[in-house]
Amino acid sequence: MTNAKHSKGGINVAEKDSSIELWHKRLGHLSEKGLQILSKKQLFPGAKGTLLKTGVHCLAGKTHRVAFHRFPPSRRSKVLDLIHTDVCFMRDKTLGGASYYVTFIDDHSRKVWTYALKTKDQVRDVFKQFHAEVERETGLKLKCVRADNGGEYRGLFESYSRLNGIKLQKIVPKTPQQNGVAERMNRTICERIKCMLSHAKLPKSFWGEAMRTAVDLINLSPSVPLEGDVPQRVWTGKEVSYEHLRVFGCKAYVHVPKDERAKLDDKAKPCIFMGYGREEFGYRLWDPIARKIVRSRDVIFLENETSEDVERVEKKKNTAAGPVNLEPISPSQMHENVEEVVHDEPQGALDQEVQGEEQLEQEEQVEEEQPILNQESQQEIAKLPLGTPLMSTYC
Numbered sequence: 001m002t003n004a005k006h007s008k009g010g011i012n013v014a015e016k017d018s019s020i021e022l023w024h025k026r027l028g029h030l031s032e033k034g035l036q037i038l039s040k041k042q043l044f045p046g047a048k049g050t051l052l053k054t055g056v057h058c059l060a061g062k063t064h065r066v067a068f069h070r071f072p073p074s075r076r077s078k079v080l081d082l083i084h085t086d087v088c089f090m091r092d093k094t095l096g097g098a099s100y101y102v103t104f105i106d107d108h109s110r111k112v113w114t115y116a117l118k119t120k121d122q123v124r125d126v127f128k129q130f131h132a133e134v135e136r137e138t139g140l141k142l143k144c145v146r147a148d149n150g151g152e153y154r155g156l157f158e159s160y161s162r163l164n165g166i167k168l169q170k171i172v173p174k175t176p177q178q179n180g181v182a183e184r185m186n187r188t189i190c191e192r193i194k195c196m197l198s199h200a201k202l203p204k205s206f207w208g209e210a211m212r213t214a215v216d217l218i219n220l221s222p223s224v225p226l227e228g229d230v231p232q233r234v235w236t237g238k239e240v241s242y243e244h245l246r247v248f249g250c251k252a253y254v255h256v257p258k259d260e261r262a263k264l265d266d267k268a269k270p271c272i273f274m275g276y277g278r279e280e281f282g283y284r285l286w287d288p289i290a291r292k293i294v295r296s297r298d299v300i301f302l303e304n305e306t307s308e309d310v311e312r313v314e315k316k317k318n319t320a321a322g323p324v325n326l327e328p329i330s331p332s333q334m335h336e337n338v339e340e341v342v343h344d345e346p347q348g349a350l351d352q353e354v355q356g357e358e359q360l361e362q363e364e365q366v367e368e369e370q371p372i373l374n375q376e377s378q379q380e381i382a383k384l385p386l387g388t389p390l391m392s393t394y395c
């Protein structure tokens with residue numbers, strides 16, 4: 001029962017008529033209990049209906065097992081008092097060639113950060129970046145990190161923690177109750193990725209994009225240890241908004257600016273919705289013809305259509321641009337293909353924000369051209385300016 005067939009994609013435009021089922025998909029296949037909590041707080045504009053039909057995609061990911069206990073687990077009293085971390089291996093490579101991801105979870109707010117990695121050795125470098133970012137954002141000091149005894153948390157990771165006065169707590173292998181927070185979170189993220197890719201009918205190589213969005217959505221979802229509160233709200237102390245959310249993997253039309261289109265070209269090109277830019281940058285979309293991620297604020301969403309519908313239309317048209325191709329390309333070509341494009345020309349107050357974005361794009365492109373498999377390149381990652389989302393570089 002998806003009533004919202006076409007929703008205008010300006011970030012501030014709210015969906016007027018939508019079902020709980022639609023919000024379930026927008027929130028990355030959130031459990032019924034989680035949806036109820038948000039719905040009671042009237043956080044879904046215009047949401048109708050209560051029943052949730054469990055689709056095949058949800059059974060694949062088993063997201064409905066989540067139970068809210070009467071006695072929530074204890075947690076630290078302040079943000080950054082304790083960070084849980086773990087590394088997860090994925091069988092398939094992302095579009096950018098990553099096979100792992102690392103998670104960092106703040107014990108107090110339960111906010112999650114993830115970074116896709118090509119090798120486990122990159123954990124130390126992304127931790128350095130994460131450490132600098134969160135301390136700058138909060139003005140507080142990171143005090144303790146809890147990890148298992150994996151090689152990626154020894155050596156350079158240990159010396160970095162020691163030098164920065166961060167206590168490193170090592171847990172005993174095979175005692176999940178000790179690192180339960182990080183391990184449970186990895187399971188949740190993997191389940192969400194499965195559901196999102198299955199529903200969107202996208203190949204597994206899109207897991208990096210799905211992970212990025214799954215984590216954004218987990219940070220906006222009611223959490224058991226927070227007794228139904230939302231990590232992002234606890235982390236920032238500010239109310240969060242859901243109006244900008246759209247269904248991952250749905251078909252979307254991106255406006256093509258005049259100067260970028262030939263005389264007879266369409267004003268809008270069909271893309272696949274991938275998620276949200278950091279710092280209000282707009283939406284991220286996959287352009288299946290150019291095979292690259294583009295960013296835009298000017299998007300029309302067809303939330304009940306998927307990549308298959310994009311494929312069908314493009315096959316019918318049989319354009320000179322070539323067929324739709326969802327498959328990834330070789331990592332050596334990726335620097336051209338993850339090039340980010342801003343399709344709108346903001347004015348006034350938005351100018352500064354977008355200048356920052358353009359700067360970020362250049363940095364990402366430069367970073368993409370670095371080989372990231374050796375020690376030298378790891379130092380390059382460490383030198384990335386603060387605030388650069390590493391994940392978009394790797395996925």
Ligand SMILES: [Zn+2]
Binds near residue numbers: 025029055058
């Ligand atoms: Zn679902």
